[in-house]
Amino acid sequence: MGHLNIKKWIALKLHQKVKRNNARLHELNYLFWECTLRCNHACLHCGSDCTKDNAIKDMPLQDFLTAIDEIIPYVNPNKITIGITGGEPLLRNDLEACGLELYKRGFPWGFVTNGFLLNEKRLNSLLNAGLRTVTISLDGLEANHNWLRGTNNGFPKTVNAIRLVSESGRLVYDVVTCVNQRNINELQEIKQLLISLNVKQWRLFTIFPVGRAAHHPELSLSDKQFVQLFEFIKETRKEGLISASYGCEGFLGDYEGEVRDGFFNCSAGINIASILADGSISACPSLRSKFIQGNIYRDKFMDVWNNRYEVMRDRSWTKTGKCKDCKSYCFCEGNGLHLRDNDTLELLFCHLEKINLGQQ
Amino acid sequence: MKQRLTRNLIKKYNNLLYVLIGLLGFSVACTKVQPAEYGTPSADFIVNGVVENQASQPIPNIKVVARWDSTYTAVDGKFSLKNKVSPTDQSFLVKLSDIDGVANGNYQNKDTTIAFTNNTFTNGDGHWYKGKVEKSVIVKLTSK
Numbered sequence: 001m002g003h004l005n006i007k008k009w010i011a012l013k014l015h016q017k018v019k020r021n022n023a024r025l026h027e028l029n030y031l032f033w034e035c036t037l038r039c040n041h042a043c044l045h046c047g048s049d050c051t052k053d054n055a056i057k058d059m060p061l062q063d064f065l066t067a068i069d070e071i072i073p074y075v076n077p078n079k080i081t082i083g084i085t086g087g088e089p090l091l092r093n094d095l096e097a098c099g100l101e102l103y104k105r106g107f108p109w110g111f112v113t114n115g116f117l118l119n120e121k122r123l124n125s126l127l128n129a130g131l132r133t134v135t136i137s138l139d140g141l142e143a144n145h146n147w148l149r150g151t152n153n154g155f156p157k158t159v160n161a162i163r164l165v166s167e168s169g170r171l172v173y174d175v176v177t178c179v180n181q182r183n184i185n186e187l188q189e190i191k192q193l194l195i196s197l198n199v200k201q202w203r204l205f206t207i208f209p210v211g212r213a214a215h216h217p218e219l220s221l222s223d224k225q226f227v228q229l230f231e232f233i234k235e236t237r238k239e240g241l242i243s244a245s246y247g248c249e250g251f252l253g254d255y256e257g258e259v260r261d262g263f264f265n266c267s268a269g270i271n272i273a274s275i276l277a278d279g280s281i282s283a284c285p286s287l288r289s290k291f292i293q294g295n296i297y298r299d300k301f302m303d304v305w306n307n308r309y310e311v312m313r314d315r316s317w318t319k320t321g322k323c324k325d326c327k328s329y330c331f332c333e334g335n336g337l338h339l340r341d342n343d344t345l346e347l348l349f350c351h352l353e354k355i356n357l358g359q360q
Numbered sequence: 361m362k363q364r365l366t367r368n369l370i371k372k373y374n375n376l377l378y379v380l381i382g383l384l385g386f387s388v389a390c391t392k393v394q395p396a397e398y399g400t401p402s403a404d405f406i407v408n409g410v411v412e413n414q415a416s417q418p419i420p421n422i423k424v425v426a427r428w429d430s431t432y433t434a435v436d437g438k439f440s441l442k443n444k445v446s447p448t449d450q451s452f453l454v455k456l457s458d459i460d461g462v463a464n465g466n467y468q469n470k471d472t473t474i475a476f477t478n479n480t481f482t483n484g485d486g487h488w489y490k491g492k493v494e495k496s497v498i499v500k501l502t503s504k
Contacts, residue, residue, distance in 0.1 A: 011384040014377050021370045021377075104448045257386045 008257055012331045015263045019333070023270050023313045028071075028305055029080055030267070032274035033064055034285050035098070036087035041114050042150030043139075044216050056277050061098050067275060067296040068105065074302050077106035081133070084111040085285055087277070090118060096129040103130025110134055110172075115161025116154055123164050127171075134165050134173040135203075140183035141190060148178065148219075159197070166198045174201035176247070179229055180219045187232050195241050204233060205247030227358035233259040249339060250351030251332035266336045269293075269312025273305060281305075283312055289342035312337060321347055328352055403447035403481050404492035407474050410437045411456060411499050413465060419501060422467070423459045426452040426474070447490040451475045456499060467501040 004012065036058045071080075082102050089095055089111045102109040110133025118136075139148040142155040165173045175194055177183070183190070187204075194202055206229065207219045221229065230252065236244040237259070244259075246252070251264040268283035269291075276282055281294040281304050291311065294304035311317070318334025326332070332352065334340070339349045407426055411419045411433045418437025424430065429441040443452065452474045458467040474495055484491035 007384050008386070011381045011386045014381050014384075018374055018377050018381075021374050025367060025370055106445070261387045263386070 004254060004256075008254075012256065012263060015265075016330060019265060019270075022267070026305075026309070026313060027271060028075060028273055030083060030272045031071075031080055032083045032085050032272070032285050034086060034274065034276045035059065035064070035084050035089050035095070036092055037277045038091045039086060039088045039114075040091060040116055040151075041088065041154060044148055044150065044219060058092060059275075059277055059279065061094050061101070063279070063296065064098070064275060065101055067301050068102070068107070070301055072105060078108070080107060082107045082109040083133075084109065086112070088114055088117070090116070090122065096125050099126060099129035099131055108132045113137070113161070114149065114154065115158040116151070118157075118161035118164060120164055123168065127168065132172060134171055136162050136165065136173065136175050137178070138162065138175050138190070138194075139178045139180075141186050141193070144183045144186065147182065148180065159193070162194075162197050162199060173199075174203050175199050176203045176205065179204050179206055179221065181221060181225065184221060184225050184228060187229075191236060191242060191244070200243055202236075202242050202244045203247055204229065204244060205249065223354055223358035223360075225358075226354045230255045230259050230355070249336040250349075251328060251335060253328065253352050253355055255355065256331075264332065266333070268337045269309040273301075275301070283309070284338055286338040287342065290345060291337065291342060317345070318347070322350060322353065323347060326352070403445070403479070403484075403490040405443045405445060405450050405452065405476055406492055406494040407441045407452060407454060407497065408494060409439050409441075409454075409497040409499055411439065411501060412437055413467065413501060413503065419458075419467065420464050421460050422464075422501070423455075423457045425455045425457075442492075447479070447481060449475075449477045449479070454497075454499075456501065458501070466504045468504055470499065470501055472497070472499055 037056050038058070068082075084095070084098070090113055092098070095111070099109055110131065112135045115136045115138075136158065137149075138158050139145045145155045145158065146152060162175060165171055177187075177190060179187070191202070206221055206226065230246065233244045233246055234255070236242065243261075245261060246255075246259045248260075248265070248267075252259065256263050268287055272283050274282045274285045274287075275296055276285060276288070276292075279295045279297045280288070280292045281296060281299065281301060282288060282292050293308040294301075315333045315337075318340075319329060323329055323332075323334050335347060335350060340347055409424070411422045411424070413419055418433070418435070420433050420435045420437060422433040422437075422439075424433060424439045424441060426441045427443050427445075429443055431439050431441060433439045441452075441454070443450075454472050454474055455469070456472070457469040458465075474497060476493055476495060479493045481491035481493050
């Protein structure tokens, strides 16, 4: 890992000020709703610990809409995207009803899916409910996708879902791939598949040791493979056939500005909030336990948004452990918050450290 | 007010920083927090009106405000206001005020509500812009 060149160093310094300003502004522009914990897959890496028949019941739509209606007087709905996540949102039969209510209120909305249940009829009904964005997970070619997702027949259905979304011509969408030891060497083939499906945006991310992944260390890339992934993304971006990017997590040192469209910026609690399945108010859905800021069944969402989230807006507390003496701390500020243990708040995964090891 | 000014200044400062980062050759596409805004369903709600006195004579230079748009009536008392908002039932409070004193007559201010329900939009783009819907009104002002 070489030193940052002077141009990048200056740009990162400027970006540091942007991040501080954004923390002061604290403007909500993305709200996740964990609409269900039920799922029709059993992904090895899932951070939500979903099951097919989860003990936590789905939140009634009206409860979510009540929270949304409390937000409306304080915001411009057009500027807040509602991202519906799960679990698998398509398991909710009232997803369209939900979308239509959001649409009527002026919120752009989208959802994250494994695509298994997305057929032409369902997509059309979602489009009629004002669906704007979709994110579909494709975690490898057939064998590895099915392995990671704990399904026998998921791959063709997911590919079909990508095709339908791509052909609709009306959606902003991307495909996300969880890169692991089994699929790292088939990224070229996955790329060709996505290009053949006319996919324009491809987001690749790595697994961090939370949720089920904590019990499957083979899901994490080796240090060398980690660097291999960034080199692959760099190369793909140079080709210009598909816009590949690394997910939003992690400060990447020299790779900053090379493998994403912008610099590392953990917006959890700065611009992003979530309403979880049990009503908890958090930031990204993977931030739970000590990161929970309130609950819609007890608190007014905007009161929570305006008056809490200090743990995310002021991250000076993260300068402990391996972050304490890190020279890149000013750019990184403790890495993505979801990479910290939700209870002890200790850093579980340092991207920069792994890159350094991989480059040795 | 002060808080709003401060926030605007911070936003302007951020815009300057984005420019500088861009000049250094780095993308700012995702630097502006989240790439989360993909547009939204919208439609134009247009209120066309005439402002008259009790004798049905047009009144020029009356200030007319409806939500985010404002204008002044023309010599023939006509005005047109347009708001681009969600394509659902909408209601606009139209505020009319005589701002030029005795010139053109001296009239009491008036508020009136224009409701748009069961709308039929025209000239949409087939995607998120549903088109426009118009209503015509005649508003009578009373002399002071």
